[in-house]
Amino acid sequence: MGNATVAGSAKPRAGSWNLGAAQLSRRHVGDGAEEIRPLDEVAVDDVVASTPWRTFRWYAGQQHYSGTYWAATESDHVIYESRLELARLLFADFDVGVQRIAAQPFLLSCSVGGKERRHIPDYLLLTNAGPVIVDVKPRRQLASKTVAFTFEWTRSVLTARGWRYEVWSEPPPIELENVRFLAGYRRAWFFDPDVLAAVRSAVWEGIRIEEALSAVSAYPAPSVRAALFHLLWRQEFSVDMTQRLTTASVLRTAS
Template sequence: MAVRKPAGASGDSAGLPGELPEDAETTADLPVGIGDRLEARFVDQAGTEQRTLWPDAARGVCLEECGPVRRFPVRHGKRMAPGWWWSATNGRLVHYASGVMRTQVMLLDWDPSIVAIACRPVELTWRERDGTWVRHAPHLMARLADGRGLLADCAGHGDISPRLACRAAVTEAAAAAVGWRYQVLRPPDPVLAANLRWLAGYRHPRYRGGELAVRAAEVFRRPRPLIEGVRELGDPVQVFPVVFHALWRGDLSARLEKPLHERVNVTAAPQGRRQR
């Protein structure tokens, strides 16, 4: 079983990564009709299916290290395109079901508050008042920098289905009961998504640039057009990938809600705002 280990070496007082801060909410009321035995199913790192109560799984299992409890099949005639996203956060591949979900994985990968991402690592099971058993595997799970977890489902444009709305209500309450969060992720602004999609092409550590990245932070110490700083640093063919990687990481910043172009103003981000 993928049981959490202490955050540091033996004797580290930081505790388990998933332990709740003292001020965290530890109780929450589940919707009327849901019993008190909310179960979790997951596949551990050895590939063995495990079942336990949800609070035990949330607090005692590294769910971000578990594989998907359900794969996303390819269905003929459906506009679905399952695939894999290489995560700069995890340093490994994360499964996704569609372009909508891939965009959300990209946003989580870019988010500085996220330290790990997993696809469908847990399935929740509960019994409703009428005796019907319901199963729901949230699309994504992320580990936050403060040790808490995030469960998320990905939605397209428009209203979510009544089926997902019912499951979302239970999942949100289940997450809150253990100090986690739950969100239905909506499509981002298309300009932001397009900019991040471009920068994501340079997210791999191979583009860090070493000394060139250090010089870039100095050249962009004050806001200036992207192309001016790039030309000052050297050959644009060599410099642009390093600058784009720094923009992805947050070492450099620009207004990504506006179209990214060569005259956009770029500046070095304050140390405290850098991603990783």
């Protein structure tokens, strides 16, 4: 959901580029010491446990928007370097198939056509289906030959390692608006287990949000409303995220 696609989705042409042995550099948590190893010898769990290769920068007149986002998936803050990267973080945090999120996870280096190339991907997502390396780039920049070249050799190297690679651009605006709204209810410790249980018992397949809210009368309405949105964030229930979320939205139960 929200995956705006990718330049370089065609079959990698690694053989035609004469790619040299790739190396991955990561930084240890704590002292920030650098470790460089051949890519095919690196365990993804070690990469996830690394500190970001670089942190965001603040300077006068900068054109990008940097910050930190508290991710429920990590129970910790994750950095981003643009509003588009923040959007990708929101979607990753909302995805129940994502187990870990690592920002600026490593420096990838490789000899491409006899020249040393280097690239730092934006995110590593450890998912139920395996690792996914993500680069985030505005759609308008994907036509750049330099950008396309970087993403293509990166894709070739990472897919040869057995890792998935994704280039993510602007998501559908309504989906982003819905996910951003539900993210306001992501912190589990704010919610009374009794209220959550009452909301669960009031929801059935096809009921509208307004009907579910009115069915729980034993607790204050604001608490019931917040609890329902938290359960939507956890995806215990679902709605059509391609449509604007309203009290008329129809709830679906987990299959």
